[in-house]
Amino acid sequence: MPETVIKIEKLAKHFGDLKAVNQVDLEIPKGEIFGLLGPNGAGKTTIIRMLIGLARPTSGTATVAGLDIVKDSVEVRRIVGVVPQTNVLDRELTVRANLVYHAKLHSMKKIRYEKTIDNALELVGMTDRQDADPITLSGGMKRRMTIAKALVHEPEVLFLDEPTTGLDPQSKRALWERVSALSKKGITMILTTHYMEEAELLCDRIGIIDQGRIIALDTPRGLKKILKGEAVIDATHDGTVDFSVLKEKDFTEDMEVGPDTLRLYTAKKKEAISYLLSNFGDSISSVDFHEPTLEDVFLHLTGKELRG
Amino acid sequence: MNAVNPALRLVEKELYVYFKTYYTELTYVILFPFLLVWTMGVGIGRSEDPVTIGGYDYIEFIAPGIILMSVVTTAFFNTGFIMLFEKEYQGSFDGVITCPISAGEVVMGKILAGTIKSVINGMIIILIILLVMDYTPPWTILLSPLILFVSALFFAAIGLMLGVVLKRGYHLGTIGNIVVLPPTFLGGIFFEVDNLPDGVADAIRLSPVTMMIDGTRKLFLFGDANIGIELVVIFVTSMLLYLLATKIFEREVIS
Numbered sequence: 001m002p003e004t005v006i007k008i009e010k011l012a013k014h015f016g017d018l019k020a021v022n023q024v025d026l027e028i029p030k031g032e033i034f035g036l037l038g039p040n041g042a043g044k045t046t047i048i049r050m051l052i053g054l055a056r057p058t059s060g061t062a063t064v065a066g067l068d069i070v071k072d073s074v075e076v077r078r079i080v081g082v083v084p085q086t087n088v089l090d091r092e093l094t095v096r097a098n099l100v101y102h103a104k105l106h107s108m109k110k111i112r113y114e115k116t117i118d119n120a121l122e123l124v125g126m127t128d129r130q131d132a133d134p135i136t137l138s139g140g141m142k143r144r145m146t147i148a149k150a151l152v153h154e155p156e157v158l159f160l161d162e163p164t165t166g167l168d169p170q171s172k173r174a175l176w177e178r179v180s181a182l183s184k185k186g187i188t189m190i191l192t193t194h195y196m197e198e199a200e201l202l203c204d205r206i207g208i209i210d211q212g213r214i215i216a217l218d219t220p221r222g223l224k225k226i227l228k229g230e231a232v233i234d235a236t237h238d239g240t241v242d243f244s245v246l247k248e249k250d251f252t253e254d255m256e257v258g259p260d261t262l263r264l265y266t267a268k269k270k271e272a273i274s275y276l277l278s279n280f281g282d283s284i285s286s287v288d289f290h291e292p293t294l295e296d297v298f299l300h301l302t303g304k305e306l307r308g
Numbered sequence: 309m310n311a312v313n314p315a316l317r318l319v320e321k322e323l324y325v326y327f328k329t330y331y332t333e334l335t336y337v338i339l340f341p342f343l344l345v346w347t348m349g350v351g352i353g354r355s356e357d358p359v360t361i362g363g364y365d366y367i368e369f370i371a372p373g374i375i376l377m378s379v380v381t382t383a384f385f386n387t388g389f390i391m392l393f394e395k396e397y398q399g400s401f402d403g404v405i406t407c408p409i410s411a412g413e414v415v416m417g418k419i420l421a422g423t424i425k426s427v428i429n430g431m432i433i434i435l436i437i438l439l440v441m442d443y444t445p446p447w448t449i450l451l452s453p454l455i456l457f458v459s460a461l462f463f464a465a466i467g468l469m470l471g472v473v474l475k476r477g478y479h480l481g482t483i484g485n486i487v488v489l490p491p492t493f494l495g496g497i498f499f500e501v502d503n504l505p506d507g508v509a510d511a512i513r514l515s516p517v518t519m520m521i522d523g524t525r526k527l528f529l530f531g532d533a534n535i536g537i538e539l540v541v542i543f544v545t546s547m548l549l550y551l552l553a554t555k556i557f558e559r560e561v562i563s
Contacts, residue, residue, distance in 0.1 A: 074410050077406060082402075087399060
């Protein structure tokens, strides 16, 4: 049984009447990449801010590597690395000087930080840009530099708060490769994102969070099993038909009907599509199908779009 | 064993940036003394009936207070603007607070950095003023870094508080004028506080800012090294402001 690095018990954070984080329980073992997937405002960042001691819980407790997040917050920050949503670069310092400054704030000795900075720069592929002025870097490079900064003190736990937001697809993929490389080094990571493909690709387990609560928690594969069937069929219609007959069909695992949409979860997509077209063809304007995704799971669980 | 407190690392970094971009500071510290000597010395000094206060030329009387005002203004705005800029615009502030550094250390580092920079500026201004003014100061001028330091500490703490609380740079400018100008003007930079009505003069004498001006004038003009009370009062008040700034920082940043 792997050692538990992060343990959260009934953690809550309220801002007035708003329950930003609502009674969250979670245990994350050493070396896991744990994804917090949810729309903007779901409570992902608030959970991270509480775990690093920058927001006080309204109730509940949590520990990081056995350290209490409230009483030992400074010590917690000594063993964690944080990649916040915004790039944390000092534009007056070169790339390397930014990392040296960070190392000094972590009370590292020069003999150690010179080596760890070299390693961090190499990992993010920025060794050749270490003397650059940060304002000359592209968005992707700034993000990589922020990641390098979070790695300089060799953290046991890394918090990545929406690390790829705003990046172009190429930079995004490059960054995913770097995060995968880090996981091979045994660093425990919590990654927040509202990109399902990112969560699916990188995370060992995913917690789907909505309105401050974790509403589902499993491996990416396990989460998709919430949706019965091998395919999701989406159809648009003119709103004049009654689809209730579909509930009785053996190809229907589950279904959701909107004013002009139909979503059908099925294990027999050919049969289902054929039935739809032959019986409702005049009213249906389009039919599409795909394998279940985490976004489908989220939509199914909350009735909301993930990127809302 | 950690040899260097993280607060001093903040100071080290700010001083590095300060010296890296020193040409902007240098423009100010050179222009300011010349502006002072010319406007006051030439403008007022050449009138047919020159103004004197307590037997001193007017420019000699006001110069210590104006130098002090320059130092505390720099301490206030430098500390406040850097805090506000890093927090609201540059984003580098998040990089600091996610490190193992306490609220008290961040606040102390920022206040100390602003204080040291403004005192360095102040010392250069004093040197230039002495070079361009026909004035031989008493030996007590050598103690001036002490009074300038505690005075800058006081205003840097207020600047930091506002930098933490405010969201927009121009608000700091407006509020800064309210914070810095009235107490320094009322504290007797341009006139003797004794000339004010008794009740008002007594109240103003209790102000730490008045003590800053009096203390500076003692060292620059009167050759009086007896500034112990001024130093203690200003330092203790500055420490109270530091504690308040730490509380405000915790409330605003660690919500």
